[in-house]
Amino acid sequence: MRKIKELVIERALLFSALITIAVTIGIILVLSIEAFSFFSEVSIIDFLTDPEWTPLFTNKHFGILSLLSGTLLTSFIAIAFAVPVGLSISIYLSEYAPKSFRRTIKPLLELLAAVPTVVYGFFALMVVTPFLQSFIPGLSSFNSLSAGLVMGIMIIPYISSLSEDALHAVPNSLREAAYGMGSTRLQNSFKVMVPAASSGIIVSIILAISRAIGETMIVAIAAGQQPRLTFDPTVPVETITAYIVQVSLGDVQHDSLEYKTIFAAGITLFVFTFLLNTISYRIRKKFQEKYE
Amino acid sequence: MSKEKKESVIESSIKRKYKLQAKDVKVWYDDFMAIKGISMDIKPNKVTAFIGPSGCGKSTFLRLFNRMNDYVDGFKMDGEINIDDKNINDKDINVELLRKQVGMVFQKPNPFPKSIYENVAYGLKIQGLKDKKFLEERVESSLKRVALWDEVKDDLNKNALALSGGQQQRLCIARTLAVEPSIILMDEPTSALDPISTAKIEELIYKLKDKYTIVIVTHNMQQASRISDNTAFFYLGELIEYDKTNKIFTNPEKQQTENYITGRFG
Numbered sequence: 001m002r003k004i005k006e007l008v009i010e011r012a013l014l015f016s017a018l019i020t021i022a023v024t025i026g027i028i029l030v031l032s033i034e035a036f037s038f039f040s041e042v043s044i045i046d047f048l049t050d051p052e053w054t055p056l057f058t059n060k061h062f063g064i065l066s067l068l069s070g071t072l073l074t075s076f077i078a079i080a081f082a083v084p085v086g087l088s089i090s091i092y093l094s095e096y097a098p099k100s101f102r103r104t105i106k107p108l109l110e111l112l113a114a115v116p117t118v119v120y121g122f123f124a125l126m127v128v129t130p131f132l133q134s135f136i137p138g139l140s141s142f143n144s145l146s147a148g149l150v151m152g153i154m155i156i157p158y159i160s161s162l163s164e165d166a167l168h169a170v171p172n173s174l175r176e177a178a179y180g181m182g183s184t185r186l187q188n189s190f191k192v193m194v195p196a197a198s199s200g201i202i203v204s205i206i207l208a209i210s211r212a213i214g215e216t217m218i219v220a221i222a223a224g225q226q227p228r229l230t231f232d233p234t235v236p237v238e239t240i241t242a243y244i245v246q247v248s249l250g251d252v253q254h255d256s257l258e259y260k261t262i263f264a265a266g267i268t269l270f271v272f273t274f275l276l277n278t279i280s281y282r283i284r285k286k287f288q289e290k291y292e
Numbered sequence: 293m294s295k296e297k298k299e300s301v302i303e304s305s306i307k308r309k310y311k312l313q314a315k316d317v318k319v320w321y322d323d324f325m326a327i328k329g330i331s332m333d334i335k336p337n338k339v340t341a342f343i344g345p346s347g348c349g350k351s352t353f354l355r356l357f358n359r360m361n362d363y364v365d366g367f368k369m370d371g372e373i374n375i376d377d378k379n380i381n382d383k384d385i386n387v388e389l390l391r392k393q394v395g396m397v398f399q400k401p402n403p404f405p406k407s408i409y410e411n412v413a414y415g416l417k418i419q420g421l422k423d424k425k426f427l428e429e430r431v432e433s434s435l436k437r438v439a440l441w442d443e444v445k446d447d448l449n450k451n452a453l454a455l456s457g458g459q460q461q462r463l464c465i466a467r468t469l470a471v472e473p474s475i476i477l478m479d480e481p482t483s484a485l486d487p488i489s490t491a492k493i494e495e496l497i498y499k500l501k502d503k504y505t506i507v508i509v510t511h512n513m514q515q516a517s518r519i520s521d522n523t524a525f526f527y528l529g530e531l532i533e534y535d536k537t538n539k540i541f542t543n544p545e546k547q548q549t550e551n552y553i554t555g556r557f558g
Contacts, residue, residue: 099365173402180360180398181415181467182391191418196405 031270034263041257047264053227053243055261056252062261064268066229070144070237071269074219075212077148077233078155082212083205085152086159090201093160094167095175095189106161113157121221124150129222142224142236151218158208166200167193199283206280210273216241240265311336312357312475312505317371319352319529321364326352328529329371334522339501341520341537342509345552348526350509354477357507358394359387375475392419395473399480401460403452403467408435408444411452411463415471434470438462438496458489465496476500478508482515494519513553517541525549 039047042062050063089109093102128146133139139146170193178188194201216239224236225246238246244262252258312334319327327349334340342350352361359380361367372379380390392415403411412431421427431448435441440462444450452463461481468476478497482490497506497519510516516523517537524534525548533540533549544550 171402173398173400174404175363176360176396176398177402177404177464179363180358180391180396181418181471182388183418184388187418191414192404 028270031263031267034260035267038257038260038264041260042264051229053238055258056247056250060257062264063229064240064265066227067238067240067243067265068268069229069231070219070223070227071213071239071241073231073233073237074144074148074151074215074223074239075209077145078151078212078215079205079209081149081152082155082159082208086156086204086208087163087201089156089160090163090167091189091194093164095185095193102164106164109157110161111157112154115154117154117215117217118221120150120154121147121218124218124222136234139234140224140236142222142226143234144219144223144237145233147219147221147223148233150222151212151215154215154218155208155211158211159204162204162207163197163201166197166204169200170196199286203280203283206276206283210276210280213272213276214241214269216245220245240269244269311376312507313372313374313377314353314356315372315374317353317356317369317373319349319356319361319370320366320368322366326529327369330526330529330531331371332524332531332534334505334507336505337501337503338521339497339506339508339519341516341523342507342526343511343513343516343523343552344526344532346511349529350524350526351479353526354479354507354509355396357475357477358391358396360396362387392471393473394475394477395468395471397461397465397468397476397478397481400484401457401464403455403460403463405451405453407449408452408455408463409448412467412470414467419471430470434466435463437469437500438466439492440466456489458485458492461485461489461493462496465493469500473504475505475507478506480509480511483511490515513541513555525552527552 047062047064049065050061051065052061052063053066054061093106097105124146125141128150129139129141129143132146136145174192174196175188178192183191219239220242223239223242225238225242226236227238227243228235230237244265247258247262314330314332317327317330318325330353342354344350355361356369356373357375357380361369369381373381375390375394378385404414406414409431412434413427416427416430432441432445435444440459443459444455452460455463461484465476465481481497482493485493494515497508500506501521508516508520520537522535523537523540525532525540525544525546527548533544533546535545540549541553544553
């Protein structure tokens with residue numbers, strides 16, 4: 001009887017594991033098939049080099065670069081903001097703050113990642129953009145700067161929390177060595193702790209980048225919906241994700257070329273996040289080998 | 293007090309011989325009393341061994357002399373720790389400078405995950421010394437003093453974690469010597485090492501005492517008798533007996549000491 005119970009449980013666990021794998025394979029298949037049929041109509045060279053993206057207009061252009069530049073620009077702004085802030089927080093919490101303070105503040109910070117992104121989107125549009133406009137006169141109502149900054153706020157806990165974990169995992173004996181040699185807290189933090197935790201910190205940054213690239217609502221609401229090959233943060237842009245939302249919500253006919261652009265854009269996004277996740281997985285594996 | 297002035301305080305005390313003194317020291321971790329009122333003088337240019345069973349407070353006591361307990365949660369102390377009659381817990385003491393004068397070697401070898409060279413040069417670099425030639429010379433002389441130079445001279449850029457445990461511990465001692473401290477605290481420096489590495493480190497300690505005041509915590513009674521001039525026996529947060537090593541091991545005054553060194557408990 002007991003043996004049967006064990007067997008049932010084992011099979012149930014195996015089944016749930018298989019489901020997740022099946023779903024992943026399904027997603028990749030659908031993406032690839034639709035993208036493949038897209039690329040049978042549009043040349044991949046045009047896709048990668050055409051500076052314009054106008055699939056919904058009569059004069060159609062399918063240059064992913066203008067969407068990609070929107071994604072990279074907003075992500076870059078987010079990362080440029082979140083890395084210094086998130087890293088400072090993690091160093092403060094791990095090396096300076098009293099234990100009790102860390103225990104309270106860390107979950108609070110992680111709440112930042114739990115705020116629905118649509119709320120962030122409106123925060124960017126209604127609060128941050130008007131605020132920035134008061135000292136950047138040329139800033140349009142939709143722009144990558146405020147979308148990027150707010151996205152930066154959203155990903156701070158990814159960096160601060162995971163980096164803090166990495167710093168905290170550095171053996172205490174190294175901290176003692178650093179202090180025993182007469183290091184100040186600052187020297188201990190930057191000359192010993194951060195280098196020792198560097199792989200974990202890099203992983204946290206890569207995951208944050210990956211999150212920023214995939215982020216949809218904030219950029220769809222606050223960055224505008226105008227595909228444009230530019231690195232000017234004050235003008236409206238459109239990211240890959242925002243475009244996918246735009247087309248999915250509109251009345252594009254199923255199986256049309258316009259419809260298939262979603263999958264071409266989607267697979268581009270997938271390639272990026274997949275690469276980033278692979279890199280972070282590799283680094284994490286190396287990191288584990290080092291300390292075990 | 294300005295930085296220069298602080299350094300001159302330390303400088304002037306170098307001319308005197310380094311003398312460590314504890315005056316009625318009590319230590320608590322939260323509500324637990326780890327040290328119950330210890331007074332002792334530690335003689336300069338001698339090796340003093342702290343022995344006693346686990347949990348007797350000897351490591352805690354050792355770490356008072358370079359204030360390494362400062363970062364321990366719930367740590368509280370009362371009494372005075374003086375180095376050449378200067379209370380090292382006074383507000384005007386720069387704790388980083390103190391730790392450059394009072395070096396420490398830990399139980400488990402703890403080299404930084406950096407190259408051998410960077411490990412030894414670390415203490416000098418954080419003091420702002422940049423002269424490459426000076427650093428190279430100091431790294432070489434420090435490694436020679438711990439008899440590690442011949443083993444590593446061909447590959448100073450190798451990661452220190454690739455060394456054996458005994459080599460790592462000698463590297464840690466070299467790292468401590470490189471900043472020219474006057475006092476070296478050693479917290480069971482050989483407990484994680486094999487007998488051959490242990491012998492090398494003991495020999496080293498023996499050589500170092502001409503220039504340094506060394507205090508060593510050890511669980512190994514033979515080690516204490518081999519390398520120390522004076523021995524202090526701690527038990528349950530109290531200093532039971534403190535005398536010439538020879539006397540402690542051949543003719544102790546207290547029954548508890550005798551019981552411990554003859555292996556009847558601990």
